[in-house]
Amino acid sequence: MFRLENTKVDPLHKFPLKERKFARTRTNLTFGLLTLMESRPYDEIKIIELCKIAEISEPTFYNYFPEKDDLILHYIQIWSLFVTVFNEKQNSEGSGYGLLVSLFQYTARESKKNPRILLEIISFQARKKKKLQHQTLTDAEKTLLFPNHPEILSLKIGGIEMLLEKAMNLAQLKKELPKDTNWKSLSLSIASCFFGIPILSFQLGENLETVWLETFHYIWLGAGGRIKEKTQGRRKK
Template sequence: MKPTKRELTTASNKQAILKALLERMQKEEFNEIKISDLCEQASISQASFYNYFPQKTDILLYYIQLWLVEMFWVNTVSRKLSGLEAIERLFEDMAEVCIAQPKLLTEIISLQVRTKKLNHLNSLSIADKQVAFPNYECVDKIVVEDLGALLLLNIQQAIRNEELPMNSDVTTLIVALSSIFFSVPILFSQGTLAEIKTAYKNQLNLIMHGAVTSSSQVIKLNK
C-alpha cells in the first residue's frame, strides 16, 4: 500500500529529529540534549515531537530499527550475503558505528541494559523505510523487528547452507551473538576500528566453532 502524504510527512519529520540528535551527539551528551533544541533544529513543534517520540530515548530505538533494515537490505540484496557471511558483515558494520557514533551506541546499549526495549520494538511504517532509503528497491517489504529477528534469519540461512548443524540450538546462538554484539563495544570503547573488528571476529569464531557438533565440520569466517 502506498503511504499517504501525511504518513510521508510524519516519517520525514521523525528523521529530521533523528538527524538533529545524531549531529548534536557528536559534541553533546545525550542527557544534556534538550528536546526543545532538537525541535528547533528540525523545525518541528514540541507537540509534534511527542506525537512521534513519547520519550527522547525512543529516538534511539528508531535509529536502531532503521539501521537493522538497512543492514538487512545491504547484506542480503546489495552484497548478496547469507548465513555466516551475513552475520560477520553485520558485526563489521556495527564496528563502523562504534567509531562513527560512539556516544550514540553507548546510549543504545545502556537503554538495552536498563529496559530491554530493543527486544520489543514497534514496527517501522512503510513511509519510514521509503523516506530513509529512497533508492533501496523493495525496502518497504523488509520486516526486521529487532536484532534477534535479524540474527534468526541469518542463523536459519547458515543451517540451510550446511554451515551450521541441523540440530543447532538457535535460541542459544541468538543470545550468544546478541551478547557479543553489545559487549564488544563496551570492552573496546577506546579501541580502533581494526581492534573492534578483530574482537568481533574472534568472538564470532569461538561461538560458531562451539556450535558445530560434528568434529568433521569446521566453521571459518571470512578473513
C-alpha cells in the same frame, strides 16, 4: 551517521502529504538525536532541542513519539534497515553466517565515525529491564532512506533479536551448523558478543570490527560451524 541517498526527484511524491510529513519529521528528529549524541550523553539531551532541529513545537513532538526513548527505538529500526541492505549487497549466498558477518561489519564501520553513539545505545538498552517494543518503519520512511531501492518495502526489519533469529533460521536451512546445535544458547552468545565487545574494544583501543569478527568466529567454530577464509584477517588497530 546515516546519510540519505541523493535523488533528483522527491522520493515521497507518490505518498499522501500526511505520510510525507510524518516520515520526514520522524527521520529529522532521529537524525537530530544522533547529531547531538556525537558530543553529549543521551540523558542530557532535551526534547526541546530536538524540536528546534526538526522545526516543530514541543507539544507536536508527542504526535510522532510517545516519549524520548522511542527515538532510540526508531534509530534501532533504521540501523536494522541499513544492516539488512548492507547484507543484501554483501551476502549473495543468503547464509546465516554471512548475515552475522554483515551485522558486525556494518555496525563497526558506522560506529567508527563516532563510537559514542554505539556506546550510548548499548547503555540505553542495558538500563531497560523489560523487552523493548520497536515501532515499525512506515513505507514512506523506508523510501525516504532508500529512494533508489524499489525492493526496500519488502525487506523485513527489526532489532538485534530479529537479525539473530533470521541468521539462525538461515544457518539451520543451509546446514551451516550441526543438527544438534542449541540455537537459543548460540543466539545468546552472539548477542553477548555484540553488546559486550564494543565496551572492551574501546577501553583497550582495539579495532572494533576486527575484535568483533574474531570473537564471533571463535563462537561459531565452537558451535561446530565453518568459516570462509576470505572473512578472516589479521588484527589491526
